[in-house]
Amino acid sequence: MASTPTLAARKKPGIAAPARRDAAATRDALTAAAVAEFSRNGFAGARVDEIARAAGVNKQLVYHYFDSKQGLYLVALESVYAEIREKEQGLSLGELAPVEAMTQLIGFSFDYLAEHPEFIALLTDENRNQGSHILASERLQKMHSPFIEMLEATLERGAKEGVFRNDFDAINVYISIAGISYFFFSNNHTLSAIFGKSLSLRGAQSQRRRHVIAFALNALRP
Amino acid sequence: MASTPTLAARKKPGIAAPARRDAAATRDALTAAAVAEFSRNGFAGARVDEIARAAGVNKQLVYHYFDSKQGLYLVALESVYAEIREKEQGLSLGELAPVEAMTQLIGFSFDYLAEHPEFIALLTDENRNQGSHILASERLQKMHSPFIEMLEATLERGAKEGVFRNDFDAINVYISIAGISYFFFSNNHTLSAIFGKSLSLRGAQSQRRRHVIAFALNALRP
Amino acid sequence: MASTPTLAARKKPGIAAPARRDAAATRDALTAAAVAEFSRNGFAGARVDEIARAAGVNKQLVYHYFDSKQGLYLVALESVYAEIREKEQGLSLGELAPVEAMTQLIGFSFDYLAEHPEFIALLTDENRNQGSHILASERLQKMHSPFIEMLEATLERGAKEGVFRNDFDAINVYISIAGISYFFFSNNHTLSAIFGKSLSLRGAQSQRRRHVIAFALNALRP
Amino acid sequence: MASTPTLAARKKPGIAAPARRDAAATRDALTAAAVAEFSRNGFAGARVDEIARAAGVNKQLVYHYFDSKQGLYLVALESVYAEIREKEQGLSLGELAPVEAMTQLIGFSFDYLAEHPEFIALLTDENRNQGSHILASERLQKMHSPFIEMLEATLERGAKEGVFRNDFDAINVYISIAGISYFFFSNNHTLSAIFGKSLSLRGAQSQRRRHVIAFALNALRP
DNA sequence: AATGAATGAGCATTCATTCAT
DNA sequence: AATGAATGAATGCTCATTCAT
Numbered sequence: 001m002a003s004t005p006t007l008a009a010r011k012k013p014g015i016a017a018p019a020r021r022d023a024a025a026t027r028d029a030l031t032a033a034a035v036a037e038f039s040r041n042g043f044a045g046a047r048v049d050e051i052a053r054a055a056g057v058n059k060q061l062v063y064h065y066f067d068s069k070q071g072l073y074l075v076a077l078e079s080v081y082a083e084i085r086e087k088e089q090g091l092s093l094g095e096l097a098p099v100e101a102m103t104q105l106i107g108f109s110f111d112y113l114a115e116h117p118e119f120i121a122l123l124t125d126e127n128r129n130q131g132s133h134i135l136a137s138e139r140l141q142k143m144h145s146p147f148i149e150m151l152e153a154t155l156e157r158g159a160k161e162g163v164f165r166n167d168f169d170a171i172n173v174y175i176s177i178a179g180i181s182y183f184f185f186s187n188n189h190t191l192s193a194i195f196g197k198s199l200s201l202r203g204a205q206s207q208r209r210r211h212v213i214a215f216a217l218n219a220l221r222p
Numbered sequence: 223m224a225s226t227p228t229l230a231a232r233k234k235p236g237i238a239a240p241a242r243r244d245a246a247a248t249r250d251a252l253t254a255a256a257v258a259e260f261s262r263n264g265f266a267g268a269r270v271d272e273i274a275r276a277a278g279v280n281k282q283l284v285y286h287y288f289d290s291k292q293g294l295y296l297v298a299l300e301s302v303y304a305e306i307r308e309k310e311q312g313l314s315l316g317e318l319a320p321v322e323a324m325t326q327l328i329g330f331s332f333d334y335l336a337e338h339p340e341f342i343a344l345l346t347d348e349n350r351n352q353g354s355h356i357l358a359s360e361r362l363q364k365m366h367s368p369f370i371e372m373l374e375a376t377l378e379r380g381a382k383e384g385v386f387r388n389d390f391d392a393i394n395v396y397i398s399i400a401g402i403s404y405f406f407f408s409n410n411h412t413l414s415a416i417f418g419k420s421l422s423l424r425g426a427q428s429q430r431r432r433h434v435i436a437f438a439l440n441a442l443r444p
Numbered sequence: 445m446a447s448t449p450t451l452a453a454r455k456k457p458g459i460a461a462p463a464r465r466d467a468a469a470t471r472d473a474l475t476a477a478a479v480a481e482f483s484r485n486g487f488a489g490a491r492v493d494e495i496a497r498a499a500g501v502n503k504q505l506v507y508h509y510f511d512s513k514q515g516l517y518l519v520a521l522e523s524v525y526a527e528i529r530e531k532e533q534g535l536s537l538g539e540l541a542p543v544e545a546m547t548q549l550i551g552f553s554f555d556y557l558a559e560h561p562e563f564i565a566l567l568t569d570e571n572r573n574q575g576s577h578i579l580a581s582e583r584l585q586k587m588h589s590p591f592i593e594m595l596e597a598t599l600e601r602g603a604k605e606g607v608f609r610n611d612f613d614a615i616n617v618y619i620s621i622a623g624i625s626y627f628f629f630s631n632n633h634t635l636s637a638i639f640g641k642s643l644s645l646r647g648a649q650s651q652r653r654r655h656v657i658a659f660a661l662n663a664l665r666p
Numbered sequence: 667m668a669s670t671p672t673l674a675a676r677k678k679p680g681i682a683a684p685a686r687r688d689a690a691a692t693r694d695a696l697t698a699a700a701v702a703e704f705s706r707n708g709f710a711g712a713r714v715d716e717i718a719r720a721a722g723v724n725k726q727l728v729y730h731y732f733d734s735k736q737g738l739y740l741v742a743l744e745s746v747y748a749e750i751r752e753k754e755q756g757l758s759l760g761e762l763a764p765v766e767a768m769t770q771l772i773g774f775s776f777d778y779l780a781e782h783p784e785f786i787a788l789l790t791d792e793n794r795n796q797g798s799h800i801l802a803s804e805r806l807q808k809m810h811s812p813f814i815e816m817l818e819a820t821l822e823r824g825a826k827e828g829v830f831r832n833d834f835d836a837i838n839v840y841i842s843i844a845g846i847s848y849f850f851f852s853n854n855h856t857l858s859a860i861f862g863k864s865l866s867l868r869g870a871q872s873q874r875r876r877h878v879i880a881f882a883l884n885a886l887r888p
Numbered sequence: 889a890a891t892g893a894a895t896g897a898g899c900a901t902t903c904a905t906t907c908a909t
Numbered sequence: 910a911a912t913g914a915a916t917g918a919a920t921g922c923t924c925a926t927t928c929a930t
Binding site: 186 | 263266353393405414429438
């Protein structure tokens, strides 16, 4: 994402900062604004005007850099995927015992969602869209998650050591682990309304985190 | 949501559907069309024109009967909630042993979502809306789910009999059970894309169902 | 205009008052509601729905009795003209001296406008309409005002007695006398805004009345 | 209201009007079209589509530049007020004797209304609106009329010289003078219909002008 | 690289009017 | 005499997109 300053920006050294930024900075500003706007309002509800305004640039640049609202949406989606993939890479389960490692994985999954509502929002919208962008983007297809492999390895090690069941496949476990965290966040408002108590408070969230780990670990026991 | 036929509509039995429908039929047709359109496109993406067209009535009637697009959305939301509540009432766990009863509850939860994508879609959209309609609707507030109480009773019975843990509260268990099914359906497209295999096929779905029940029951074991 | 109760309304004697009124009452209710609505909002701004609602009848009756919004407007206009003509008939200048008689005429003109803002409003709207209804209505054409004749007679008497100028024709005097009152009421809001003081207060109105009479009488002096 | 041509518009002198106008020209075209349409049909009856069409620009620009139909109406109203205020500034009563000066004032008032039916129309509509725009606009509140001060000064001079009454206040005289002209024009159609002769003909108008001056001057005599 | 001006198609909503009983 | 149901044609307003510089 780092940008090389353009020649134009360089050609008058010593002169005060040029009014115009370099292209990469503009792209980044638009992408960030797009993530915010699309996650707040969905694709249909998002406004190109608002994205340009938030990025502090002329609306036309959206079309200059991204061709269309859809093009910008795709880049926004790629950007949030790129970020979670990067964070996943940072997970080092290294020498941890299977149960410890699994606890890390579950906790990471919960924490990431807690801290990235925009990821949930964009994923949700993409699903309404029937995953059309994710299917259309080569870049997205190539962003393989290391998470599923870590999970698979951990499951196998645990099964071998006798601390995990050996009849659960990794994909199902992934979906279950992700689901018990994701659903809590994605449906927080309706759940709060139904149960008549706010599940968005800090206390409710940390209590949920403990449950998620206990529930999932228990489920994996042989 | 089904309307009681009016006396007028009844008074000529055996005669084919009248050219002129009664108000309740029109309301119902609009509500059904709204559920379909809103679940397909979300609130922002839905088109009033399309709803009217699908219901086979003039667009103005949307405003006549529901005041606004929002009003219609609210009724659509109430309608899907009413339907699941009705189905939940039909659950008779009767004399079942706790594990059997729990299996029923988990299976119902999975099956209902499998058969009602529009429920998921509307719930999802309502959450993007920050639950504003659910909070605004007295009717929705009053539609208490019997599910959570059944779950609580079953959990208690199981704990007493020593087949379930006794340190999980019902709300958390509800969210976990719902989550492992809901997430599979709500994020089916992106999950399919990530894992490179279609999770919407019949086989994938029944395999998932078995996993969900096994995973959840295992998690509840003491 | 009295209506015969319908057979339907009669066939269950002893039963409470029938829901339906007689035709004349309905017409009158609609006309009164129309005068109010048209004077409040003008022809374009008036709503047929609102008129029916205010009259307490079904909207379709507007079309049944008056054919169209325009038809109703015409009747409303006739109704306010009819009323002022009737009041004008009631003026008896009888044996009054010319100056006294003129004072009556000027005062009547002022007072009628003060008490009938709906007359001003409808007249104003009719003028924007280029007087199209007044020209289209035979009834309106025939509603000759006795006012102008009284004015003419009074002017002549006064001229003969040497208390009024004899070079003003009655039509011009009529327009001047009406204008100094009418403009005060018709443009009350903008005049108040321009002069920074409310001209709709009771005090401002009675002070204006005195001025109008003094100004006009002075103008007529030889 | 006329806009100063931008430098850009000026930089190619001699070249025909550019296909692309500048913003100020577009605003002016819309304002002029708005004055025409609003005066013809009133606020409720005016059509934004028609205004845009008459201005030769896209309808969206109305919203771009004026936010709403109301916003455009306000600007239209300001524009007609600005014009009369400008003309009023041009009145130079200079060294004229009081009666001469008053004749100028009365004549100006008559002539301005004769030549600006759109001013009458917008004022009339604004009054139906209860003066809401004039009250809402700071600009309009600040556009003090020099007319009333000229009138006051003239009245005082005349009273001192013994040619005018000294018991009429300027505001009342203003309203009377304006009223005898305004009413003739604002109600021209209904007056013509009532009196059975066209008051819009050139002859009727100049005859009315003479009457107005004679009537008002006579009224002011001591 | 960036901008201000402008547009066409569409969108929720309104309204006078008609239909069927 | 009266009503509830329904409609077609606007109407104010919005939005993604393009033009010209």
